[in-house]
Amino acid sequence: MTSSRLRRRKLSEPTIARLPVYQRIVEEWIGQERSRIDSAQLGELAGVTATTVRRDLAGLGTLGTRGAGYDVAILHTCIGEALGHDQHCDVVVIGMGNLGRALVNSSSFLTRGARLVGLYDADPLVVGTVIDGHLVRAIDEPMIAASVAVICVPASAAQAVADRCVGAGIHALLNFAPQVLAVPLGTAVHDVDLSIELQVLLYHLHNGTGPLGGGLLHALARADAPAHRTPPAETPWH
Amino acid sequence: MTSSRLRRRKLSEPTIARLPVYQRIVEEWIGQERSRIDSAQLGELAGVTATTVRRDLAGLGTLGTRGAGYDVAILHTCIGEALGHDQHCDVVVIGMGNLGRALVNSSSFLTRGARLVGLYDADPLVVGTVIDGHLVRAIDEPMIAASVAVICVPASAAQAVADRCVGAGIHALLNFAPQVLAVPLGTAVHDVDLSIELQVLLYHLHNGTGPLGGGLLHALARADAPAHRTPPAETPWH
DNA sequence: GGATGTGAAGTAGTTCACAGCC
C-alpha cells in the first residue's frame, strides 16, 4: 500500500521521540481540514527547528514536495507506519490509583498501536469494578498474555509486580513507580518519572538562564502574541 | 555551608536530568544507612556508565575521594544544592482530575524545591474540597502568585488556562495536556506527554532492537527517569 | 591497591548552506 515512498532506515532515538509530537500536530491539522504543512510550521509547533523536522522526516522516506511542504495525510500515514500504528501491541495496566486511571482514561495514551487488554489492582474495593469499559482484575489472578505492562503501583509494590510480569512472559515494562526494578536480561524497563521535568524546570528557574524551553518537548513562544513580547535580552525567567 | 567544595559550572542538559535520578538512589542508600557509594554502583542503579556518573558529579565540584568513592551525605547535599532544593518555588496545580490528583498525592512530585501553594479546578463539585491538605479553588478565581503552574486540564481547556497563568504573571508552565500552547516570548513551556514513552517502547518492540537492561535510566535524554524520596524504614531493593 | 577526575578520542545529533525539484 503506502509503502512505496517509505524508507526503512534506522531512526535515531531523539527522532523517534519526536515523531509522536509531529503526529499529534498533524492530527490537529487534519481535524482542522488543513491539507498541507511545511517544515517551518511543524517545527514551530513542535518546538524544534525546521531543519530538524526535515531531517527527521527524511529518515522515513521522501514524504514532502519541494516547494510545497508536506501533505498532512501522507505524513499521518507514514509516521503512523514508522511508529507501528498499523500493528497492535497488547498492554496491561497494573495499579488503578489516580495515575493508572489517568492513563486509561486518557484519549492519547492507549490509542495508536496499543490495545488495552487488562487492568489489575490490589485493592478489593477496586477489583471487580469497570474502568473505561474494562474490568479490573485482582493482582494475584493469572496475568493475561500481553507485550507491555504499565506499572502504576506504589514504589513498595513495584518489584513484586515486575516479577509477576516477567513470570507471565511480559518483557517490556513501562514503570511509573519511583523504584529501581531488578529484571532479568532480555526484559526492557522504561522508567518514567513525572517529577524530572519539574526538577529540570526548577533548576533553570534557580539558575536564571534556561534555554527558552530547553527540552525535547516544548512549544516555543509563538510570534503571534506581540502584546507580551519581551526582549530576549535579559532574564526572561521569573 | 558546605559550598566550599562546590563548583558552580554550567551543567549540561542531560546531566541536569540525571541528577534527580542520582539523588533518589542516594536517598535510598541513606535510608539503608549505607555511607559510601562508588561510581560503578551508582551507574548500575541509574542505568548509565560509571564514567558518566563521574563526569556528571565532577561538574558539581570535587565530591568524591579517590580510591574510596563518594560519601552519600555529601552527594545528597551537593546534588540538592545544584538542583536548588535549599530554595523553594511556589507551584500551583491546575486541573484536579486523576492526573492532577496523582501528582499532588505523589510523594516525589512536589517535594524538594517546590512548594504547593494552590490547587484549581473547573468542576463545582470539586471546588471547595480539600486534597492532600489543600483547598481546591475555582479556576476563575484570581490566581495566587506562583513561579510555576502545572497544567493538568483537558486539551480543550489548556490554552485558556495557559492564558490565565500568563496573565497572573506565571512564566514557567509544565504542561501535561496534549495540546500545543501559544504563549508570549519570555514564558517557558515544558510539555510532558505521557504517551510518548509508550510510543517509543512500542517502536522498539516492533523494530526488534530496544535498549534493554535493568537500570533506572536508559539513554533517552528527556522526559525519562526517576527521582524520589523513599519512605522511611526499609526499602526492598532485592 | 582502588577509585576519582579529566584530557583526548570517539560518536551522536544538530545546524548550515545549498543543490535540486516543484
Place this chain on the structure above:
DNA sequence: GGCTGTGAACTACTTCACATCC
C-alpha cells in the same frame, strides 16, 4: 519564487584511558 532533502561543518555528549590522589 518556495521548500525539500542532504553533504559538510559544527556542537554536544559519551567513552576511553590514564595520571592523580587517598
